[in-house]
Amino acid sequence: MNDFANEHYRRLLDALPCYVTLQDRELNILWCNESYQRDFGLPYGKTCFELYGTDKAKCSDCPVEKTFLDGLIHSREMTVKTKDDHRTNMMVYSSPVRDDNGKIISVLETAVNVTSVKDMQKQLILLGQTVAGMAHSIKNIMMGLEGGIYVVNKGIEDKSQDEIKEGWEMVLLNFDKISHIVKDILYCSKDREPNLQEIRPNDVVREVYKLFKSMAGSYAIEIRLDLDGNVRDAVIDPAGLHTVLSNLVTNAMDACKIDLWKDEHLVEVRTRKGKNGSTIIEVADNGIGIGKDLKAHVFEDFFSSKGDKGTGLGLMVTQKILREHGGKITFRSRPGRGTTFVATFPRKELPNGAGQ
Amino acid sequence: MSKKILVVDDEDHVVKYLTIFLQDCGYETCSASNGEEATEVLHREKPDLVTLDLQMPNETGTRFYRNMTKDKEFKDVPVIVISGIPGRHLAVSKPVAVFEKPVDRNALLDAIKKTIGE
Numbered sequence: 001m002n003d004f005a006n007e008h009y010r011r012l013l014d015a016l017p018c019y020v021t022l023q024d025r026e027l028n029i030l031w032c033n034e035s036y037q038r039d040f041g042l043p044y045g046k047t048c049f050e051l052y053g054t055d056k057a058k059c060s061d062c063p064v065e066k067t068f069l070d071g072l073i074h075s076r077e078m079t080v081k082t083k084d085d086h087r088t089n090m091m092v093y094s095s096p097v098r099d100d101n102g103k104i105i106s107v108l109e110t111a112v113n114v115t116s117v118k119d120m121q122k123q124l125i126l127l128g129q130t131v132a133g134m135a136h137s138i139k140n141i142m143m144g145l146e147g148g149i150y151v152v153n154k155g156i157e158d159k160s161q162d163e164i165k166e167g168w169e170m171v172l173l174n175f176d177k178i179s180h181i182v183k184d185i186l187y188c189s190k191d192r193e194p195n196l197q198e199i200r201p202n203d204v205v206r207e208v209y210k211l212f213k214s215m216a217g218s219y220a221i222e223i224r225l226d227l228d229g230n231v232r233d234a235v236i237d238p239a240g241l242h243t244v245l246s247n248l249v250t251n252a253m254d255a256c257k258i259d260l261w262k263d264e265h266l267v268e269v270r271t272r273k274g275k276n277g278s279t280i281i282e283v284a285d286n287g288i289g290i291g292k293d294l295k296a297h298v299f300e301d302f303f304s305s306k307g308d309k310g311t312g313l314g315l316m317v318t319q320k321i322l323r324e325h326g327g328k329i330t331f332r333s334r335p336g337r338g339t340t341f342v343a344t345f346p347r348k349e350l351p352n353g354a355g356q
Numbered sequence: 357m358s359k360k361i362l363v364v365d366d367e368d369h370v371v372k373y374l375t376i377f378l379q380d381c382g383y384e385t386c387s388a389s390n391g392e393e394a395t396e397v398l399h400r401e402k403p404d405l406v407t408l409d410l411q412m413p414n415e416t417g418t419r420f421y422r423n424m425t426k427d428k429e430f431k432d433v434p435v436i437v438i439s440g441i442p443g444r445h446l447a448v449s450k451p452v453a454v455f456e457k458p459v460d461r462n463a464l465l466d467a468i469k470k471t472i473g474e
Contacts, residue, residue: 140367143458147373150461154376170369218368257366260392260416 019090019111022097023048023064030106041083048109053081063094064107071096071104077114089118130302134311138181144174184313187243187320194237194324196350201234201241201279202227205269208245212253216267221256223249226270234279235348240321241281244329245269247314248283248341254306255287255339262286277347278327286338290331298331318343359472360384362403364394364420365438366412370457374407374438377461382474391416395423398430404472407436407464434471436464 013020014034021043022031029043029051037043040051049058058065063074075093082088090111096104151167154160209225216223249267256265267285274280290298297303299319304310315329322329326346333339361383363374368389375385386401388394390412398406406424410417425431437451438459453467 139457143373144367144369146458147369150373151376154380166372170372174369260390 016110018113019109021048021109021111022106023109024106025065025068027058027062027064039082052078053085054078063092064109067094067096067107068104071098080111087115088113089115126302130312133302133304134181134185134313137311138178141174141177141181144170144177148172148174181311181313183243184311184317187317188313192324194240194321196235196237196348198233198235198350199238199241201231201236201271201281201345202229204238204241205245205271205281208242208249209269211246212249216253219253219257219265221253221265221267224266224268226268228270228272230273231271231279234345235350236279236325236345237321240325241345244318244321244343245281245283247318248343251314251341252283252285252287252339254310255285255289257287259286259288259336261336274344279345279347281343281345282340283343284338284340289335289337290333290339291335295333299329358382358384359404360386360401361468362394362397362401362406363387364389364391364406364412364417365409366390367409370409370438374459377465378468381465381468383468391418391420394420398424398433403433405434405436405468407438410437410439436467436471438464 016033016035019036019039020033021029021036023029027048029046029048032040032043043051048064050056052059059076059078061076063076066072066074073093073095075091078090078092080088080090091114092109092111094107094109097106097108099105148167148170151170152164153167155163155165155167205225205227209223213223249269252267256267259265265286267283270282270284272280272282294305299315300312301316302312303315304312319329322343322345325348327344329341329343331339331341361378363371363378363385364387365371365374366389371387371389375387378385386397386403388397394406394408394416397403408417408421410421421435424433424435434452435450437454439454439456452471453464455464455467
């Protein structure tokens with residue numbers, strides 16, 4: 001082979017968007033391409049597993065060794081570490097390099113970074129689980145709907161107004177629950193600009209309070225308001241704020257409902273002015289609290305601790321709304337004592353020409 | 357004397373639905389919304405059969421069942437599991453029947469009749 005062709009082949013191999021190495025039977029690296037050297041360092045005199053940072057031992061199921069044994073192409077998925085300590089998922093292929101007599105003299109390994117594919121795979125699995133979880137919570141609601149219909153029918157048969165009313169309330173409440181889930185799903189499925197308007201946050205809090213007061217009462221939960229009169233006008237999407245409050249109050253009530261250790265349960269909604277003219281809204285409960293092991297997952301997409309009664313959409317939507325406002329949401333919690341969620345909406349100006 | 361059924365579910369509506377339905381079918385009913393309460397009602401009312409939701413928070417349904425089977429007086433009370441999640445009945449070793457929500461109420465009634473009679 002002349003020098004020109006040699007140089008040309010080297011450049012071709014360097015340009016390949018994957019890691020290429022040539023290895024001997026002891027897995028010493030005889031040669032590598034440029035991308036390998038860039039991400040795993042100078043290989044000469046070192047073995048494959050030393051450079052891949054896999055605990056300084058040979059990987060189990062090494063495809064290169066297999067190729068040396070049977071002369072076939074092998075592949076394996078593996079997690080390796082780059083020289084900057086980044087964990088990378090690789091798809092590794094090994095193929096034999098033979099001399100003129102057909103004897104295997106070395107093995108060519110090509111490794112492709114599949115980290116992004118892996119991440120996508122994880123997300124798809126999560127999505128699948130979520131859809132299944134959602135189906136379960138919808139099943140639960142359907143049972144409530146069916147119950148309501150049964151009671152209404154019985155009321156009609158018995159000519160009992162009370163029964164009809166009772167059944168109809170069950171129907172309406174469960175209908176509400178389904179609409180809520182559907183709205184949350186739709187909200188998550190698209191990016192949207194918040195519909196910013198000049199509003200009085202305290203008014204929205206009072207609206208939500210009215211909505212939840214009687215339901216809370218039926219679970220012996222008291223909802224209390226502690227509204228700062230200085231929180232006056234703020235530029236916030238009113239529907240977004242309404243959703244944030246509804247979700248936080250629903251969660252707070254659920255945390256109280258499953259707490260069997262306290263006699264009196266309280267959900268308190270507070271408003272106050274924050275730094276730089278921001279509006280802070282807090283929803284505090286003295287419910288069951290969030291355990292250490294769950295704390296890290298609270299803001300994960302689709303995470304729910306409510307079994308088949310939750311979808312994991314509530315806080316996901318809440319977070320999305322705050323992000324769209326440039327705000328943030330945090331929480332503090334003590335297991336057995338209660339939880340407080342804090343939503344901060346930054347001060348905003350109405351965009352020119354918007355609003356009244 | 358009509359037979360008595362204890363309905364255990366943390367969902368108000370489900371309790372209402374099942375108790376009204378079972379009463380219509382001629383059974384006496386009592387109910388509880390969590391495992392702790394269920395133990396209490398079990399001792400007070402001494403039901404002939406229990407329908408149990410295992411998907412209640414804090415695993416109180418499972419705990420209730422475990423306590424019940426350890427209690428000489430109640431260990432043979434038949435249990436029908438009603439759950440939103442298939443496979444959950446594994447927590448109960450010998451349910452007479454397992455139903456997924458939403459429940460087919462006629463099938464439920466059949467199972468009850470078969471177990472404790474009309």
